[in-house]
Amino acid sequence: MADRVVDQLKRPLQDLRISVTDRCNFRCAYCMPAEIFGPDFQFLPKDKVLSFEEIEMVASVFADLGVRKLRLTGGEPLLRRDLPVLIGRLTAIDGIEDIGLTTNGVLLTKQAPLLYEAGLRRLNISLDALNDEVFKKLNGKGISSKTVLKGIDTALETGFEIKVNMVVQKGVNEQEILPMAEYFKELGVPLRFIEFMDVGNSNGWNWERVLTKKQMFGMLTEHFDLEPIDAAYYGEVAKRYRYKGSNAEIGFITSVSESFCSSCTRARISADGKFYTCLFASQGFDVKSLLRANLTYDECKQALKQVWENRNDRYSDERAVKGSPRRNKIEMSYIGG
Structure with a gap:
């Protein structure tokens, strides 16, 4: 068993997520509750957040260590001023083959063309419901799902490759699984169903609120004929399926029910560096x-290399064996997805 764990920890570092801000413009499943993450919440002062020059330096070092994919996250990364300038710098780094960005989509209608012009080509957009009443309740700001859908349409028209992420919580938005699947199947946009995870300390997570991949798959196969798709690359976390007779697909992120610690090749830089x-x-x-x-x-470079090589994190494996380990964890608003 010890040898197997050691082998797991030898996995390469290929994918780096960089949180460019801790600020957000609405709540999501992994943000802190409104009574904490409200109008009086103290965000990081400007001098505590990595500058563009520092982010570029970090990305360059990690590219030398084998990272080929970058993803910009938050908070909400589109709130970071002059973000296209940073994207232009990162696309010029030798060794970086792919840059993506995760967003809630609220600001995409205005910003999509500028991001594309700067060299960004791939977006992951968070949307947990089509139904306006459900979506407004989830985001806590009264923002309509139509705002995000309009941003998605703009991004597609601009030329972006898009995936949509839906965090599913039992008793909250599971009734949106089929409408979401139907909508994005017709649009030809891959949809990822994400099991509700115990990220951070304040999102009210418990096992009773988890709808597993097996349960979601069962709901979907009552309406759709699905076939599995092979992983596109080593370390891909989504378990992917295609609607038979089409090129449209869905996927499942199964950190709770089916751990993928052994093949995880991702690291993260938080908003505070x-x-x-x-x-x-x-x-x-x-x-x-x-x-x-x-x-x-x-x-x-040597310091960061040692951190990766000496890691021993297997949280999802441990949760599956022992139940949820009790520990304080970094909040999603700092570390991104």
Whole structure:
């Protein structure tokens, strides 16, 4: 068993998610509740957030360590001022083959053309319901699902490759699974159903609110004929299916019911410049202090390489065996998806 765990931890680092801001313009399933994440919540001051120059430096170091994919996250990354400037810098880094961005889509109608012009080509858009009443209740701001759908239409017209992510909570929005599947099947946009995870400490997670991939798949196959699709690359977390007779697809992110720790190749940089080797981590390595201590490029590279090689995170495996481990975890608003 010990040898198997060691082998799991030898997995390569290929995918880096960088949170460019801790700010957001509405709540989601993984944000803190309104009584905490309200109008008086104290976001990070500007000098505590990595600058574009620091983000570019970090991305360059990780590209040298084998990272080929970057994803910009938040908070809501479209709230970061001059974001197209950062995208232009990142697309110029040797070794980076793919840059994506995760957004709630509220600002896409205005920003999609600017992001595309800067070199961005791929978007992951969060949408947990089509029904306006359900969606407004989930986001806590009265924002209509039509706003996000309009942003999706604009992004498609602009030329973006898009995936839509839906976090499913039992007793909250499971009735939206079939309408979402039908809508995005017709649109030809891949839809990912995400099991409700215990990210952070304040989203009210418990096992009773988890609708598993098996349960969702059962609901969908009552209405659709689905066939499995092979993984597109090593470490792909989505279990993908195609609607027979079409090129449209769906996928499932199964961190709760079917752990994928053994093949995870992702790392994360939080909004305040900490390096996390797991979405469920409690502590991160302070990259910002390294950068601001004027260490050389090679010194930064060696430090980050050691962090990845010495990781021992297997939270989802441990949850599956022992039940939910009790620990304080970094909030999604800092670490992104």
